[in-house]
Amino acid sequence: MKKYHLALLGALCLQLTGCISYSHQQQADASAWPIPLNSAKPTVSLKVDTDYQFNGTPSQRGFNLPSLERLLIKEYQSSQAFEQVALGLNTADVYAKVKVSNHETGSMLLAIISGATLLVIPGTFDNEWIMETRFFDANGKEQGRVVKREITTTWTQLLLVFALPFNESTDEILAKLARSTLEEASQRKLL
Template sequence: MKALFAALLATALLSLTGCLSYSHKDLAQVEQWPLTAAEQPTQSAYLKVDSQYLFNDQTRAGGFNQANLEKLIVKQYQDSKRFSNVTTAKQNSDLYISVRVSNHERGSIASAVITGATLFVIPGKFSNELSMETTFKDGSGKVLGRIEKSETITTWMQLLLIFALPFNESVDPILDQLTQSSLEEAARQKLI
């Protein structure tokens, strides 16, 4: 009976583990969204979205849901009001834009093992640097310019942080901010 009670208690504790993620707010706020356009947009854009996940600077499998990532980025490009058409389907376009989103996760494996072995009583911490590198090319393939933006997110894992779960920050708004900031910088540099 004691073994059953211990197993149920361990299961309850493991299911009640919590984490708290917060952004460092390093990225400057976009001044105006959608971007101002003096005339009706006439440029079409082909977007190629790529992603990678690194753990302690080593490439690993996993990372972003590619379909969701493309959908988020395409929506921001359409909402910018700078393009007549934005697509991820290969076709002739006025601009060819390559977007690479990277998640550089950093943390200690030993700390994660200790956190897990103590059933999340001893906290663990990881940081994720989300970076977006955007390359703009004209219709003939000539590189017009590159823009890189990044934001850092810190995640704490601990048993009592279950109460912070409803306040956890999603990655989607940060990806939106990275895209908007990249487009704002591209407009400032007259790449779009």
């Protein structure tokens, strides 16, 4: 019976592990949202590409592309700057090629130590989120490029389970980058 209680206590401790992510707030929020336009609303065709690297080494994991595409379509629609927003339209007034990169850095040694101690010793890693958007006109001529960046830091530790409700969502960061991109593109007359 004592072994059962110890096993149950161990399982509960493992369930109490948590992590917290926070943004370095490098990117300001869009000041004018939705975007005010003086001209007619154009149609836009999106093409989304991703890049994930861990400590400088490219990897295939990291992004759920359909979810990312839905998030970007939602942000482009909520800007109220476009008549129609879709993926891969054959004819559109504006073509936007969006490349979202996540360059993650962290110490593998610290991750191993943290895991071996069942997260008593905390682990940490940083993510640099980069959204590069190239805008093209209806004829395929590049009008300009907008690059936005944000860095988040994530800590994992046994007692951070209480911080989970305050965790910053990746979707919020990507939405912030998309809004800031559209605001700058509007100011630079790329739309």
